[in-house]
Amino acid sequence: MTPIPIVRAADRRLLREGRLSGPMPWVLAIMLFLTTLAAAGGVALSSAARTLGGGLANHATVQIVQADAERREAEASAVLAAIGADPAVRSFQRVGAAEMAALLEPWLGARGSGDLPLPVLIDLSVSGPEAMPRIAAALARVAPDARVDDHRAALAPVARLIGTLRWLALALVVLMTAATGCTVVLAAASALDTHRGTIDVMHLLGATDVQIARLFQRRIALDALFAGFIGLLAGVAVLVLIARRLAGLGSELVGTVALPGWGWGLLTALPVAMTLLAATTARWTVVRALRRLP
Structure with missing residues (x-):
């Protein structure tokens, strides 16, 4: 991954920066909100699958009628x-x-x-x-007169459903990641067109394509970071609400669908991961576009 560059204060004035200004940061916030929900669902379902496989599946009930x-x-x-x-x-x-x-x-x-x-x-x-x-x-x-009710046989359809939903959650995370990258590409291309005059002046003054790309990279990365934390907070709020509703059901089977401690750590890392993705994509897009300029 390309690190987020440190740009001097004088360089920052070349491109106007506004926190969460324009549609792109809000689109990224929505993307991370949906990614948070999908990732949390996948992790919780994986934990439930392990619980069913190693706990409830090894239990049975003997009835004597x-x-x-x-x-x-x-x-x-x-x-x-x-x-x-x-x-x-x-x-x-x-x-x-x-x-x-x-x-x-x-x-x-x-x-x-x-x-x-x-x-x-x-x-x-x-x-x-x-x-x-x-x-x-x-x-x-x-x-x-004894009958053995094997929990594994009863839970087999549930286990297959959980497996399908887990792969679906993973597919959604991959699709959201791809959509985030495409959004950054469009935002970087739009920013290049907006600041085409500034870029031409910087080229005349001897600035290289990499130096110009760093300016766009920094602005997009900061927008992605702020948007990521907004999306994460919204996603966590929804997850807490869902967890309270599930806890109120009092069902042992539903109680297996829970987010472990490492899962919360994974969710908190999503904004940083999206920022690195946005910075890398923006740098690649800008450098590639500048090299095509006459």
Whole structure:
């Protein structure tokens, strides 16, 4: 990347500078705002994919649906013994009666589940999803009424959707970066046409194409830097609002879509990256255009 040049105060007066003046800085601010949202979405979805792959996908729920209480408890004891003896099982826990009543309360009321034959639920965590079929076969032998709900199978469509959205977010970031570069090219070309008379005088005074390019490079880079921070602040405000809305849902699956600490660091680096891109593109555009002048 071409560094942002340091220009003397006398040189700055050759080109009028105004912070966020004209349409170009605001277009760049909008570009970075959209880039911030797309990048945050991609990072959050990547974090969710890792959580689903390494956490929820290795969990399962064993249900024992049997109306006879004695037989249900006998099968529950056999299932707990079989699970405890399996080396692939990391942890397991039977859902208590109080917790079952709390889960059913929104549908049956506070006392609606008192006389119902509630099924036995056992949550278990395994070392890897490949152990699920073997565990299900072993439980079927000791408890015919036991059913194993593999979270991996239930979450497979969600994982595929997250993967698709993650690639879409990456594509949007690439497209926004390309659009930012094109915007800088158009802005640099427009500035050259506006200051054509000044450029001719500078050439007559012995200024080189690189020296002239530094002036345009500096002005565009500063506009991009200010615009970048405005776009970043707007994007962060929207992300904070979305995070609060997601937290209010209270869903464990939705809670996996979160932006990690390094993701926030990546977002704060976006204005600097856009400034470097704008400076490099402006320098290349101006030097290339000046070399074509007669």
